[in-house]
Amino acid sequence: MPAVIETDKLTKSYGPYRGIVDVDLTVNEGEIFGFLGPNGAGKTTTIRVLLDLIRPTSGTAHVFGIETSADPVAIHRRVGYLPGEWNLYDRLTGAETIRYFANLRGGVDAAYTARLVERLDLDPTRRFRQYSRGNKQKVGLVVALQHKPDLLILDEPTAGLDPLVQQAFNELLFEARADGRTVFLSSHIISEVERTCDRVAIIREGRIVRLDTVEGVRALAAHEVELRFAAPVSAAPFESLDGVSNLVAEGRTLRMLVTGPIAPIVRLAGQHELVDFVSREPSLEEVFLSEYAAQGAGPPPGAGRRPAEG
């Protein structure tokens, strides 16, 4: 599949503040790509460079094969964008807001827009300033989706949405993928990414630290394995196997974390009278948290990054 987004050592600094550093990303056509990271990790900075809202300090970014600062209009023509922090015009109604952006784009299918409004359960007759946070978010989603863009770039799209609307939103993403369109979804809600995305990148302090399919990221992480035997067994042979860590023996039960192939564990366990075997794949959330724990810290503190940048 051709790459829709490609970055090469993409770096952005804000004077002394870190933005992103050497970000290498490839997002393929027709996939839903998750971009995970805590607040201030560099998600929004990356997105804003892709859209030529800010210019890279070094490195390059291409969208649809076009260098982002060379012809941003050609890129924008095929992109739908929902920013992470935004506001629109207080005095316009929801319908007027949606219509305004439809006019600016041209060629928007009125019936599709109406269906979006209906599916997202938006009352378009109220003025923007009268909307709740969730309803404002729905207006933003309609503006981003209504022209059926080839690439959707969504920064924290489900903020403020109730679970029913989140469900409708997920269906819209799947429909976009089924149409062969591409979604770049930035979020720190890991369950959302796990549910919807094909591939995922984890960004930490401005650098990409993991990039794989959701399954691949999980597979690379430690599985939690529990072995229950008919009688107590020695833990030492298990501890000496490659990839085993955090081994705990409790009576007839051994618990451990296993990274990599699990067959050696199975073979060794088979030499004893095995009563039960449980192997649990970690959730993406556990992978994400362990990624940060492994670096010896929780999500990075505010120091060293530009305030209000995601």
Place this chain on the structure above:
Amino acid sequence: MGAATRTAAGRGVALPEPGLGDRLFGLGSVFGKTFRDSRGTALLVGMAVAGILVVTAASVAAEFATAAKRLAFAAQMQALPAIFQGMLGDMIGIDRLGGFLSWRSINFLPIILGIWTVVAMSGLLAGELARGSLDFLATTPRGRLRLALEKVGGYLLALLVAVVMFAVAVYLSIAVFGTLPEDPVGVDAVLGHAAWLYITALVPGALAFAAAPFVGRGGALAVGGIGLFGSFLISGYASSISIFETLEPLSYLALTAGHRPIAGAWDWPSVIAIAAIALVLLALGAVAFARRDLIVPSGGRVTLPTGPLFLAGPFSRSLGERLPAALVWGAGLGLFGLLISFSVDEFVDALSGIPQIVELIRQFFPDADILSAAGFLQLAFFSEAILFISVAAATLVGGWASDEGERRLELVLSAPVARAGWAVRSGVAVMIGIAVMTAMLVVGVVLGTSTQAAAGNVAKVAAGVSVLGLYAMALAGIGLAVGGLVRPGLAAVTTLVVALGFFLWDLIGSIVGLPDELLDLALNRHLGQPILGQYDWPGMAACALIAVGGVALCAIGMRRRDVGQ
């Protein structure tokens, strides 16, 4: 509905292309929406300007009905030293209705329209950026340069609407009330005058627009404001005070002072030169917007040391929020006072050489020492400083209103803080901000005056200048009351409109001969001549009452109405 056309996704029925009307005046384009957003203000400004012109023309026609009366008045005015002719520049052809209108009313319009252009153009793009809507706009398929040009174009059209209303009002006023043979003017003269007004109103806005990508909306407001009021001061004082005379080439108002077509004076080269500068500034702003990162600039702001001092509660926090603007305004006003008061000796020397004028002035101020710093400052400084400190008060009230407008207040009031308590404390913080600003103005005046041989009683001068602060507090009280009782968005606008209303009522009403009962509706007429030591105690008590009452009404309103609506 247009024909079924290819949609962005390649199927379905496309929305019809926006029509020409939508593109020009509606939601069909960025240009149209920008014009749509500004058209209401344009009509209001145009109507206000037209009203001023019609009233002035009617009054002049009634009071000076014959050529002899006009000539006598013109000769009398032109005999006065420049400082007594007001801040409105040279009197050109004031024996004609057009000349009189131009001098007494129209010469002030670049200030009124300039305030509008600075406020509007500083926020054309920077306001959208700060609000968070610009990311949506900038990712639609139009280049940033085009986006900027459409924004500017939409606003320029709105400004044109106001100026066209001005031109129509000028033409009709002179046609209807111009009864003397010299009065009629041609359409070309009206259009030439309107072109001058359009360009001079645009210059400070263009300056703010050019600065906005670098310093953000707040900084651009300051840059545009300095350009506007600085040019006004230089132009107004240039013929009286040598410091300002040397700065004359920096003032676009001074440079175009010879172009008064309805008074019979033409100077197209100066207007074209200023127009070219405005265009360059607009181009600079548009190109800077297109080239720079779309992030809110963080430089150029006055910051106060953080710490417990400004975090103790609603009062200290409000004070911390208001003080930076108060300090900036105070510095500007103090510099203004310093420059003016440095010229006391120069003025006294010049006036001493014209004993007839001294005698004439003493008829109006029998108990005052005209040949002193106090006399000079009362005549040449007080009424202009009123205007500036009023605008400053409006900005502080605007800052107060932003707590609710930007929805911080809801969080504050979710703490155990009573609404009325917050209103009183934050209102008092506004008043303290005005006090700080006034104190800095007083310091500037005192410093300048102290260096002069004719300084006189400097303490008396300081006390008199302080009355300006009391007046500003009264205006702020009116704004706070409206903000508290109705909604915060009206607070600063009310303060500004009331301030400009009082100023213009006094300025134009006195020249067109309104009766004192009507003129006295303007609060600024009830301050006495405080720098000369002549206080209007009832008027000052009224100011204090309005200030305190405004805060009280604000508190009452805040207790009753919905918050954040």
